[in-house]
Amino acid sequence: MLTGYANAQQNGSGSYLQISGEVTKPLIIHADDLSSMKRTTVHLRERDGKDYAYTGVSIQQILEMAGVTMGKQLRGEKLASYVLVQSADGYKVLFSLAELDSSFINRTVILAWESEGKPLPADKGPFRLVVTGEKKPTRSSYQVTGLMVGSLKN
Numbered sequence: 462m463l464t465g466y467a468n469a470q471q472n473g474s475g476s477y478l479q480i481s482g483e484v485t486k487p488l489i490i491h492a493d494d495l496s497s498m499k500r501t502t503v504h505l506r507e508r509d510g511k512d513y514a515y516t517g518v519s520i521q522q523i524l525e526m527a528g529v530t531m532g533k534q535l536r537g538e539k540l541a542s543y544v545l546v547q548s549a550d551g552y553k554v555l556f557s558l559a560e561l562d563s564s565f566i567n568r569t570v571i572l573a574w575e576s577e578g579k580p581l582p583a584d585k586g587p588f589r590l591v592v593t594g595e596k597k598p599t600r601s602s603y604q605v606t607g608l609m610v611g612s613l614k615n
């Protein structure tokens with residue numbers, strides 16, 4: 462179930478992803494919610510030099526569910542918007558919103574829960590951001606817990 466912040470506490474244990482900051486609909490997304498969304502598989506070259514398949518949903522879809530402006534409306538001052546991806550170990554990586562939008566970029570950044578047909582191991586999952594097209598997997602954060610949307614004013 463998609464829940465707002467208020468309900469999240471009552472929801473008991475289980476991992477979830479929090480979409481916060483400058484969004485019109487702050488969300489808590491559970492693994493179940495992702496299973497009904499459109500899936501994408503991408504291949505990420507890991508540090509061992511081999512490519513691994515990762516399956517998940519686009520970050521764009523998740524942001525759109527939270528009411529974040531993307532696509533044709535992403536222009537003007539909205540181009541100063543960013544997404545901070547937060548992980549359980551405190552690791553943080555930053556993207557401009559446009560970098561996560563398929564009308565700007567020829568790649569799909571996904572939130573993956575599966576690799577090579579298996580759920581991610583506990584130390585990487587349950588959710589990993591998978592960012593292809595970069596020279597190293599540094600921004601492919603594992604144990605993702607939150608997407609925080611913000612914007613720079615000057």
Ligand SMILES: Nc1nc2c(c(=O)[nH]1)N[C@H]1C(S)=C(S)[C@@H](COP(=O)(O)O)O[C@H]1N2
Binds near residue numbers: 508550552598604
């Ligand atoms: N949460 C989290 N994700 C992370 C990191 C991290 O320290 N914490 N390290 C990054 C780096 S620097 C790399 S190279 C890749 C792969 O790291 P690994 O090969 O050590 O698993 O994960 C990235 N994702």
Ligand SMILES: [Mo]
Binds near residue numbers: 597598599
């Ligand atoms: Mo790294």
